[in-house]
Amino acid sequence: MSSDVTAAAAAPADVPTPSILSPRYRATTIGMVALVSLYGFEALAVAAAMPTVAHELDGLRLYALAFGGTLATSVIGMTLAGRWSDRLGPARPLWLGLGCFIAGLLLAGFAHTMPQLVLGRLLQGLGAGAVSVSLYVVVGRTFPEAMRPRVFAAFSAGWVVPSLIGPGISGLIVQHLGWRWVFLIVPLLAVPAALLLRPALRDVGAPPPSARNDDRVIRWAIGAAAGALLLYIGGQQQGWTALALLAPALALLALCSWKLLPTGTLRLRRGLPSVIALRGIAASAFFGCEAFLPLLLQRERGLSPLLAGVALSLGALGWFSGSWLQGHQQRGWTRQQLLVTGALLMCVGIVATSLAIQPATPLWFALAGWTLTGFGMGLIYPSLSVLTLSLSPPAQQGANTSALQLSEALAVATTLAISGSLFALFLQGNVTLGYLLTYAIMLVLAVASVVVARRI
Template sequence: MTSTTSTRPPSALWAPDRRATTTGLLLLITLAAFEAMGLGTALPTIIKDLDGASLYSWPFTAFLAASIIGNVFAGRVSDRVGPVPGIVAGPALFFIGLVVAGTADTMTQLLIGRAFQGLGAGSQIVALYVMVAIVYPERDRPAVFGALSAAWVVPALVGPTVAGVLVQYLHWRWVFLGLAPFVLIGALLLGPTLRALRARERADIPATPRKWLPLAAFAAGVGLPALTWASQHPEWSSLLIAAVGLVLLAPALRQLLPQGTLLARRGLPVTVLLRGMLSGSFFAVESYLPLTLTSVHHYSPATAGIPLTVGALGWSAASMWQGRYPDMPRHLLIQRGFILIAISLAAMVFVAPSWGPSWLSIPLWMLAGCGMGLAMASTSVKVLGMSEPGDRGFNSGALQISDLLLQATCVGIGGVLLNLLGSTTNPTTAVIVLNLLMAGVATMGAFLSTRSTLDGVNARP
């Protein structure tokens, strides 16, 4: 595909004709981020109030399963009629989910609310990606995705604290209900853009026929949570659940991902795979970093979160930086991001032992965050740049599914290692093995990133 010759600078995101679109886009992403960051803080109290200790992980599982289904259906609708239905339905479903969860008196109602939130978030993100491809010229897209990454910074910094204050001084219900009005405001801000998009003719953009896509979406929506649950409960009885998950997931992925993704085929398929490798390697190590700092180095819960906050700042800064240089080859930014992540994860093995310098986790996680900022935004830009108009929704959904799949898999590997090689009170050996494995994944990603170009075609964003 040819690159756009627009000479608009990144500041064009805030030009008068785009200001409402950019504001609404960032507000919807920020609200979803606040909900995601705040739930972990509020969940222990929620579970206690609703007597749901045996279902502790299911609010996350319900969200994950529903978001996969939302990704796929929003992508399919976007390819057929445009992103407007997904952008309308996504915030609406998310709003309904917030109200249902915020008024829950039982765990069943809470899980229904989380499922609605997952459907909304999954639909919303894919439709917004397609909207970005339509509204913003190609040279502006790095800046757009840099801004989307920055939208996570404030929620990462203050989301858990705000949620804690709401739980302590008001009620956990306000973690959900307090966000609901702002979701409506974000959707209203996108109104002018939606009217303009609806007026565009899409009859000349045929969507690729994909007969089994709906069935594959439901299969993946069951299969991936089954594998996630089994990895979190490594018992003999979980093997059957894991087997069922694999049986459902394996054929579904052949329908949900571009052909050749799992074989790292050059171009679009390997770029989608790289997105999952980024998320999997980074979040697997991050998930067990606070445990290492609290159990091994005796940090308080508050101070154990400092490296994660610093990592979020590094992610945002690097993502914003890459947005200022739209002409830089995306495959090089992806490769450099993987290299930074690989170095950071390998060096984190020195933090795991009790004799290791725990302070080293702060600069190392800043470095890893910078790597994510460079590479994650660049994979989004590159996938949109390599997608034909009738496939943008499908490919954007595949990007999200790859992200969720490998993230859940790699975090699950950490759980298995923790049960086999250590415990929550002595995780050192398990964490060292996990860090080295994930550094290997990132190193492999650095090598595979050279395949994200088509023999020189699409080397630019």
């Protein structure tokens, strides 16, 4: 059944597919892509400004929490938005999520202490998680199935521009206006973008209640958030302290993931469970590489922060290229073929990228590998979003898209904490071995992506 749906999703229609910028869909598309772009800009800009923020607020001890907190609370936002969208439609969770996101930005922007800023970041994560799931449900309820690949390709494009200019603009804002405006400028643009969605949200009704809606999942989401936060903090520690934090965090995450994700996800059952599992596995491989690549390029290959940032942007350009191809390809490839091809390209790309550790490797070769890794991820990421909506009844689109993004958040947090702890063990000794171990973990995850892609 699932293969029939996948093939139908990939096959070209007999009638021309309307453009996502046609009059009927233009405002909705622009509003959604604008929100995605602003969220991407905020994430990258804050990352660039955070060293200055922590210094001025004397908050270096809470530096890791300022980042890990958003990831942790996004788990709660995703779960709440998924259940509310299935019961009431996506309008309410989107507006509430946007309200939390803006409130968090304002609180962080006007913060006078680091604890106040961290609280703002927690609210940001809660709102961002809710908005991301709500937007996916809007896509499922508003756009015909044949148009969804192009919508998700547009979402990827919404990330590319912030990836290219976000850190640079953030530096200019910090230098000339002050770090507070990195937080305060986004609400001024987010509200007009969201208002473009009002007509579409009025037309999207709530489906019949689903039997899968269960208020107990909120408790599991809070547990997963606590586990993710503890895991992130533990990954910054060393020795027995790290072990004392990582072990219970992993146990708590495993238990909560078992309860939050669809049945069979952790067992890689064919169909939708494998779709959701693959999102976490592939995202962990890509973002794990991305986390260590700037450090490798600056510390071992002598690149300046600016050039290392430009090199990192090549992965974003590759991602966008792959995403555009999956949304416009005319060869009739099935989603499974796109997934397997993308996973194989990621394997090759990660191997080539890891060779940057060796000084004899031409830098252009390693960066070409990183671009190829991004291209493979561009084929995978939107294809999984399309498949999740295609394989979900309308009454379960919110829960399933929530699970898709939960899988990514939990898997990436786990991978970064484990790989970061291993790397820290070798930082003062054989650092080359530390790099090799971290990239070996990412390669194993990429190979696992090939295996799981064949089960969809």
